[in-house]
Amino acid sequence: MGHLIPPSILxxxxxxxxxxxxxxxxxxxxxxxxxxxxxxxxDMQARLGPMRVGPHxxxxxxxxAVKLLLKEDIIPEKADKLMFWVAPLVSVTMALLAxxxxxxxxxxxxxxxxxxxxxxxxxxSLGIYGIxxxxxxxxxxxxxxxxxxxxxxxxxxxxxxxxxxxxxxxLAGSLSLKDxxxxxxxxxxxxxxxxxxxxxxxxxGSIAETNRAPFDLPxxxxxxxxGYMTEYSGFRWSLYFLAEYANMIIxxxxxxxxxxxxxxxxxxxxxxxLPGTSVEIMDAIPGLVFLGVAAYCFWLAPKQPxxxxxIVMATVGGLCLALAGAMAxxxxxxxxxxxxxxxxxxxxxxxMAYLYAFLWIRFTFPRYRFDQLMRLxxxxxxxxxxxxxxxxxxxxxxSEEWGWYPRITMILATIFTLAVALxxxxxxxxxxxxxxxxxxx
Amino acid sequence: xxxxxxxxxxxxxxxxxxxxxxxxNMGPQHxxxxxxxxxxxxxxxxxxxxxxxxxxxxxxGVEKIAEHRSYQQFAPYVDRMDYVAAVSNGLGYCEAVEKLxxxxxPPRARVVRTILTELQRIASHLLWLGTHALDIGALxxxxxxxxxxxxxxxxFEKYCGARLTTHAFRIxxxxxxxxxxxxxxxxxxCEDFTHRIDEYETLLTENRIWVGRTKGVGILSAxxxxxxxxxxxxxxxxxxxxxxxxxMPYAAYADYQFDIPTRPTGDTYxxxxxxxxxxxxxxRICLQAIExxxxxxxxxxxxxxxxxxxGEVYHSIEAPKGELGYYIVSDGTTQAYRVRVRPPSFINLQxxxxxxRGSLVADVVAIIGTIDIxxxxxxx
Amino acid sequence: xxxxxxxxxxxxxxxxxxxxxxxxxxLDRKQAIVNVEAMRLREISRYCRDEEKFDMLVDLTAVxxxxxxxxxxxxxxxxxxxxxxxxxxxTHLGDGELVPSLCEVWPAANWLERECFDMFGIxxxxxxxxxxxxxxxxxxxxxxxxxYDILKQDTAWVRENLGIESGQ
Numbered sequence: 002m003g004h005l006i007p008p009s010i011l012x013x014x015x016x017x018x019x020x021x022x023x024x025x026x027x028x029x030x031x032x033x034x035x036x037x038x039x040x041x042x043x044d045m046q047a048r049l050g051p052m053r054v055g056p057h058x059x060x061x062x063x064x065x066a067v068k069l070l071l072k073e074d075i076i077p078e079k080a081d082k083l084m085f086w087v088a089p090l091v092s093v094t095m096a097l098l099a100x101x102x103x104x105x106x107x108x109x110x111x112x113x114x115x116x117x118x119x120x121x122x123x124x125x126s127l128g129i130y131g132i133x134x135x136x137x138x139x140x141x142x143x144x145x146x147x148x149x150x151x152x153x154x155x156x157x158x159x160x161x162x163x164x165x166x167x168x169x170x171x172l173a174g175s176l177s178l179k180d181x182x183x184x185x186x187x188x189x190x191x192x193x194x195x196x197x198x199x200x201x202x203x204x205x206g207s208i209a210e211t212n213r214a215p216f217d218l219p220x221x222x223x224x225x226x227x228g229y230m231t232e233y234s235g236f237r238w239s240l241y242f243l244a245e246y247a248n249m250i251i252x253x254x255x256x257x258x259x260x261x262x263x264x265x266x267x268x269x270x271x272x273x274x275l276p277g278t279s280v281e282i283m284d285a286i287p288g289l290v291f292l293g294v295a296a297y298c299f300w301l302a303p304k305q306p307x308x309x310x311x312i313v314m315a316t317v318g319g320l321c322l323a324l325a326g327a328m329a330x331x332x333x334x335x336x337x338x339x340x341x342x343x344x345x346x347x348x349x350x351x352x353m354a355y356l357y358a359f360l361w362i363r364f365t366f367p368r369y370r371f372d373q374l375m376r377l378x379x380x381x382x383x384x385x386x387x388x389x390x391x392x393x394x395x396x397x398x399x400s401e402e403w404g405w406y407p408r409i410t411m412i413l414a415t416i417f418t419l420a421v422a423l424x425x426x427x428x429x430x431x432x433x434x435x436x437x438x439x440x441x442x
Numbered sequence: 443x444x445x446x447x448x449x450x451x452x453x454x455x456x457x458x459x460x461x462x463x464x465x466x467n468m469g470p471q472h473x474x475x476x477x478x479x480x481x482x483x484x485x486x487x488x489x490x491x492x493x494x495x496x497x498x499x500x501x502x503g504v505e506k507i508a509e510h511r512s513y514q515q516f517a518p519y520v521d522r523m524d525y526v527a528a529v530s531n532g533l534g535y536c537e538a539v540e541k542l543x544x545x546x547x548p549p550r551a552r553v554v555r556t557i558l559t560e561l562q563r564i565a566s567h568l569l570w571l572g573t574h575a576l577d578i579g580a581l582x583x584x585x586x587x588x589x590x591x592x593x594x595x596x597x598f599e600k601y602c603g604a605r606l607t608t609h610a611f612r613i614x615x616x617x618x619x620x621x622x623x624x625x626x627x628x629x630x631x632c633e634d635f636t637h638r639i640d641e642y643e644t645l646l647t648e649n650r651i652w653v654g655r656t657k658g659v660g661i662l663s664a665x666x667x668x669x670x671x672x673x674x675x676x677x678x679x680x681x682x683x684x685x686x687x688x689x690m691p692y693a694a695y696a697d698y699q700f701d702i703p704t705r706p707t708g709d710t711y712x713x714x715x716x717x718x719x720x721x722x723x724x725x726r727i728c729l730q731a732i733e734x735x736x737x738x739x740x741x742x743x744x745x746x747x748x749x750x751x752x753g754e755v756y757h758s759i760e761a762p763k764g765e766l767g768y769y770i771v772s773d774g775t776t777q778a779y780r781v782r783v784r785p786p787s788f789i790n791l792q793x794x795x796x797x798x799r800g801s802l803v804a805d806v807v808a809i810i811g812t813i814d815i816x817x818x819x820x821x822x
Numbered sequence: 823x824x825x826x827x828x829x830x831x832x833x834x835x836x837x838x839x840x841x842x843x844x845x846x847x848x849l850d851r852k853q854a855i856v857n858v859e860a861m862r863l864r865e866i867s868r869y870c871r872d873e874e875k876f877d878m879l880v881d882l883t884a885v886x887x888x889x890x891x892x893x894x895x896x897x898x899x900x901x902x903x904x905x906x907x908x909x910x911x912x913t914h915l916g917d918g919e920l921v922p923s924l925c926e927v928w929p930a931a932n933w934l935e936r937e938c939f940d941m942f943g944i945x946x947x948x949x950x951x952x953x954x955x956x957x958x959x960x961x962x963x964x965x966x967x968x969x970y971d972i973l974k975q976d977t978a979w980v981r982e983n984l985g986i987e988s989g990q
Contacts, residue, residue: 498955509968668903669928755851756899756910782883792930
């Protein structure tokens with residue numbers, strides 16, 4: 002293959018291919034995450050969710066995309082046309098740009114920047130411009146207010162989330178995402194077990210950063226001030242929507258890379274082999290997982306009431322079987338391919354788990370009011386993040402300079418931060434100002 | 443005719459707005475106002491300085507219609523006022539006319555009426571809980587509440603054929619006997635319901651965000667509540683322990699044990715707790731009643747043509763929304779001379795201004811929800 | 823079943839305090855009704871609230887008897903938490919006469935009086951905001967009067983806003 006491509010552009014081929022794959026696949030993936038959200042929401046609400054369009058609603062995202070593309074493009078009369086056009090583009094571009102530094106596997110990364118994390122955070126922050134421009138360009142009092150509120154929320158929680166990330170960075174020692182995963186491999190455990198509070202802070206911060214419930218007041222339907230997206234319809238609106246879900250995946254990707262071990266499997270250093278083979282036991286897990294899912298599908302298939310559903314269930318089972326086969330085949334593939342396949346599998350599993358947590362939280366909790374939201378960010382999360390940072394830094398110094406046992410220092414740091422968290426939380430409740438009492442008659 | 447208008451929100455053209463004040467209109471069509479309610483808010487930044495409720499979008503002239511229908515013919519109209527709790531409306535009306543006639547429903551009818559009314563109270567509170575939680579942002583409880591409500595509506599459907607506007611009772615008693623399996627259905631529902639309501643409590647009562655959104659919001663003091671004529675769970679949450687089922691018992695309530703939940707502060711959280719507890723008490727009444735439904739006739743001897751002696755009567759019951767009263771004037775003919783419905787939602791909604799002043803805009807939706815209004819009853 | 827005259831201590835006290843303003847007291851179906859003079863309704867209500875502890879205004883409504891000289895009955899239903907009793911105050915009012923508003927005594931009267939005004943055309947003197955509540959402001963006519971029939975609904979408001987042509 003190498004001799005077909007001139008050497009001067011060889012280094013650019015794979016990144017471009019990856020880029021094209023990501024840009025092509027991502028909107029589809031975001032669409033299917035929307036479908037997944039609707040199905041999970043339905044499951045938690047004791048109902049079925051989309052069922053009509055395609056078997057089990059599987060073609061729903063396609064139908065939605067077609068509908069949105071065919072919708073009339075309405076622009077408010079007095080809106081600033083250029084900004085109106087540019088704003089969603091800014092949001093989407095920044096969201097997609099952040100994927101360029103995201104490692105989906107040991108080899109699947111467009112660019113391994115040595116400041117990868119910083120790049121992703123910076124680019125995500127630029128996405129806020131898209132929101133503010135959109136709110137302003139709509140020429141509506143309430144859209145602007147909603148956009149400004151959204152921007153304020155994003156900025157505040159980005160600070161907290163960033164501080165949470167830094168506490169993991171202290172353990173990693175590098176901003177390059179690949180190195181961070183490597184550090185987790187070297188230290189033998191995912192950072193979530195070392196700095197759980199940092200993970201928690203990042204979780205809350207990332208939910209607020211992506212405008213998800215319980216922090217979705219700026220875009221809630223039952224609130225008076227409609228959000229920045231009100232005046233957008235059809236394709237422009239779908240760009241904003243795409244940006245939001247792409248942001249969710251980015252944030253899940255960062256959390257996975259920094260805290261959940263990236264593409265590493267659980268117990269990454271546990272290299273015991275199956276007796277008599279060169280196959281590592283832990284590497285057999287992906288294949289077994291798919292085998293299990295396939296078995297479950299085949300067991301459910303005859304129980305379906307309608308014939309078409311039986312066929313669909315059997316097909317899904319067959320698909321899982323095929324994937325299990327692929328995973329098993331990868332066991333005997335060359336090192337690079339095997340790492341790539343399994344790395345991709347684990348990365349995907351963790352990202353999905355993180356996103357499931359997002360969905361779960363969305364449908365469980367009511368919404369925070371805006372002032373409560375800001376209070377939570379500034380009076381609880383940021384102080385906690387700072388304390389966490391100091392505690393982790395102290396723990397590192399203690400273990401490196403003074404030779405204390407690293408695990409003990411981290412546990413002590415966690416306990417201290419937890420105590421501070423409880424104190425902050427209790428203090429918050431007392432300071433919540435009651436509404437002004439109505440005076441007299 | 444003297445025209446004593448003040449410069450409040452009542453007259454928009456002459457309203458004097460301060461430098462930072464805007465008027466925000468929550469129009470009749472809005473996902474959160476339950477029904478067609480229009481609220482005009484005068485805001486100073488985020489705080490509500492003044493408010494005005496504009497109602498009447500669902501006014502159908504029920505009281506005028508009553509003057510041209512016979513007493514029995516008017517009974518189905520009554521269901522359509524508070525359409526969420528139709529059985530209670532029917533109970534109030536039938537009992538008022540029975541008082542006018544001097545008749546009394548037989549014991550069996552009274553007990554079955556009690557059971558159905560308490561089931562209706564649970565159904566009404568479930569709908570309130572689901573929609574109120576939805577307004578505040580909790581997307582899931584509404585589905586669970588409707589699932590429970592579905593069971594109750596199935597019982598109603600098996601009993602009288604209708605789920606929502608049931609016309610379950612007749613003047614003098616009941617038309618239909620309880621169906622086979624009525625007792626077991628009600629018993630099964632009540633037993634299931636205990637752990638369901640525990641589920642809702644787990645989801646919401648201790649939830650930090652829920653408490654944050656509802657505590658301290660829309661406070662109504664006991665003195666204000668009494669002065670504004672507020673009744674029902676809103677009054678009880680403000681600290682006044684008063685329930686018509688205990689104060690002036692009707693139907694078979696005097697025979698059963700139940701508590702009246704009250705709470706001290708009168709904020710949204712307290713009203714939530716009171717209604718949850720009321721659901722538990724309703725379930726308790728149902729279980730007691732279902733143990734021992736007396737045998738006997740279900741209809742008193744009131745004759746086919748009702749001509750109450752001339753006079754007037756006021757009779758009220760404790761509907762899920764508050765005190766639902768009927769003031770009926772008879773002139774001796776088959777048609778009522780005047781039927782006045784004392785609508786609890788209408789009078790409770792007056793307290794909205796008192797509750798909303800000084801609160802934030804985001805809380806207005808919670809306050810409207812917590813009063814638990816049904817526009818059919820507000821406007822009639 | 824016919825109304826019987828009522829003469830208990832409560833009525834006695836009222837008569838002592840207000841004399842001729844208390845016209846008649848009856849008991850109909852075991853419910854107390856006290857007929858009072860219109861102009862003194864506010865005083866009597868205030869007395870009932872403060873001295874007699876009827877602290878809640880349950881309802882305020884009207885009935886139209888067109889064949890009578892004073893065609894309207896304004897009904898005020900009060901309730902006392904302490905005594906667990908209700909009492910009904912009734913006044914007779916002619917068309918065009920004023921009756922004092924009870925808004926100062928109970929804020930609950932605000933909307934109730936507006937509804938009476940809307941439906942009957944009874945004007946409550948001293949009401950802070952006496953305008954229509956259930957019907958649109960430009961509506962003509964007062965529907966719950968006995969001489970209001972369906973032909974009277976053919977108003978300008980209906981023609982303009984609902985687009986229904988007049989059939990008359």
